[in-house]
Amino acid sequence: MIQAIIDRGKETQEMNEGADVPAYTSDSVLSLEGISVNYAEGQQDSLVRADFTVTGFAKIGIIGATGAGKSTMIDVLSGFLAPTMGDIQVNQTPVRLHRYEWQKQVTYIPQHPYLFHDTISGNVKFYHPEASDEAIQTATKAAGLDYFVQQLDDKYETIVGEAGRTLSGGQEQRIALARAFLSDRQIVLMDEPTAHLDIETEYELKAPMLDLFKNRLVFFATHRLHWMLEMDQIIVLDKGAIVETGTHDELVSKKGFYYDLIKAQLEEI
Numbered sequence: 001m002i003q004a005i006i007d008r009g010k011e012t013q014e015m016n017e018g019a020d021v022p023a024y025t026s027d028s029v030l031s032l033e034g035i036s037v038n039y040a041e042g043q044q045d046s047l048v049r050a051d052f053t054v055t056g057f058a059k060i061g062i063i064g065a066t067g068a069g070k071s072t073m074i075d076v077l078s079g080f081l082a083p084t085m086g087d088i089q090v091n092q093t094p095v096r097l098h099r100y101e102w103q104k105q106v107t108y109i110p111q112h113p114y115l116f117h118d119t120i121s122g123n124v125k126f127y128h129p130e131a132s133d134e135a136i137q138t139a140t141k142a143a144g145l146d147y148f149v150q151q152l153d154d155k156y157e158t159i160v161g162e163a164g165r166t167l168s169g170g171q172e173q174r175i176a177l178a179r180a181f182l183s184d185r186q187i188v189l190m191d192e193p194t195a196h197l198d199i200e201t202e203y204e205l206k207a208p209m210l211d212l213f214k215n216r217l218v219f220f221a222t223h224r225l226h227w228m229l230e231m232d233q234i235i236v237l238d239k240g241a242i243v244e245t246g247t248h249d250e251l252v253s254k255k256g257f258y259y260d261l262i263k264a265q266l267e268e269i
Helices: 002-016 068-080 120-124 133-142 144-151 168-185 199-213 224-230 248-256 257-268
Strands: 029-037 047-054 059-063 086-092 107-108 187-191 217-222 231-237 243-245
Touching: 002 086, 002 248, 047 068, 047 243, 059 068, 059 224, 068 107, 068 187, 068 217, 068 231, 107 168, 120 133, 120 168, 133 144, 133 168, 133 199, 224 257, 231 248, 231 257, 243 248, 243 257, 248 257
Parallel strands: 059 217, 059 231, 107 187, 187 217
Antiparallel strands: 029 047, 029 086, 231 243
């Protein structure tokens, strides 16, 4: 009897796993249908029946005020958070994004990248320990980090992280970008990656970040509207709901929620 219950549990788990997640390519289609997230009973949904479809490689901006659901959306797309309801499909096949087949295709860059107590080289190649010195240097050059490293006494062997050399927020983000360049994964998820940086540092990071976005599927969550000019499509969130989608020009011409966000930010200047 107990074994039968265990076996039924395994069968249910396997059914709930969804199909194998295919490799994401320029011809792939990712669809979210009716995705809702609720962290606790009695609380308002953090995402409310979100629907959207993306085809191939594109830069997708996710914009909204604090608490609008941007981070929740990124957590769902990364597979860190399972939706309470709704379906996610790749090429019209239901999938579960927590599976390794999806995870191995994703690079996630948060607001505060984690640095391990290790050398700069070790931090850059943490997810690819077999990477050559040449590949590491190529990645750090692409991230705009190599010049800084070359000024250090121990160069790539400089210890950073806890009890190591203190780095600025911009330098930490460059290490995260170097990791992404080294991994060469097809999907990039960014959750407010420049929120704690000053405007000058953010401007310096913009060029390497835009290089990273090329020929990839990118979801970029931010409240800084100037990034939306670089996006192919924009998802506007308010209180967990998608209230508008479109390009920057399309949304401005609508004079709706996105337009009001722009006006509000301009009035703060």
